[in-house]
Amino acid sequence: MRKPNFSLFIIIFSGFIISGCTSTKETEQQKVNDSVSNAIETWEESPTLVKEITVTDDGQTDVFIFRIGNNGKLGFGEYGPFISGEQQKYMWHFWGDKETLIKPFKVIGVNEEKNEEITVFQLTQSNSLAPNSGADHHLPSTMMLPSKGMWKLMAYFGDDLYGVVIVDVK
Numbered sequence: 001m002r003k004p005n006f007s008l009f010i011i012i013f014s015g016f017i018i019s020g021c022t023s024t025k026e027t028e029q030q031k032v033n034d035s036v037s038n039a040i041e042t043w044e045e046s047p048t049l050v051k052e053i054t055v056t057d058d059g060q061t062d063v064f065i066f067r068i069g070n071n072g073k074l075g076f077g078e079y080g081p082f083i084s085g086e087q088q089k090y091m092w093h094f095w096g097d098k099e100t101l102i103k104p105f106k107v108i109g110v111n112e113e114k115n116e117e118i119t120v121f122q123l124t125q126s127n128s129l130a131p132n133s134g135a136d137h138h139l140p141s142t143m144m145l146p147s148k149g150m151w152k153l154m155a156y157f158g159d160d161l162y163g164v165v166i167v168d169v170k
Contacts, residue, residue: 093135
């Protein structure tokens with residue numbers, strides 16, 4: 001009687017596992033791509049996370065507003081609402097891999113009503129990650145949007161769209 005060839009079984013079984021992992025990764029990436037595409041097509045303001053924080057030694061509190069991007073991999077802290085024509089500070093936070101997050105970063109804004117497109121913020125070089133508040137990377141920025149209405153802020157690392165945040169400018 002011939003013994004079963006376990007080597008052949010292991011090779012075939014490993015092939016199934018590897019092909020299953022590859023398709024899972026492709027499926028996850030497709031979900032991210034679909035999410036970005038959906039956000040680009042809609043004009044619904046991005047959700048916020050609001051947290052009460054202590055701002056003075058005597059216990060006075062204020063609220064911290066964090067605007068969340070469409071794919072959960074980016075967002076920024078708001079230090080007040082967007083007001084047209086006024087430059088304000090925003091702290092971007094990102095979750096992802098180092099190779100992506102150290103590429104040049106830019107934010108392109110598109111106005112819903114006028115279909116106006118502008119470069120809102122740009123950082124041409126970043127050599128290292130700057131983790132902050134649980135994020136893999138963060139970048140301070142100042143941004144100004146010239147007119148009121150809904151704006152899509154499309155965040156790019158290199159030439160690749162990383163995510164979208166939609167804001168309502170007063």
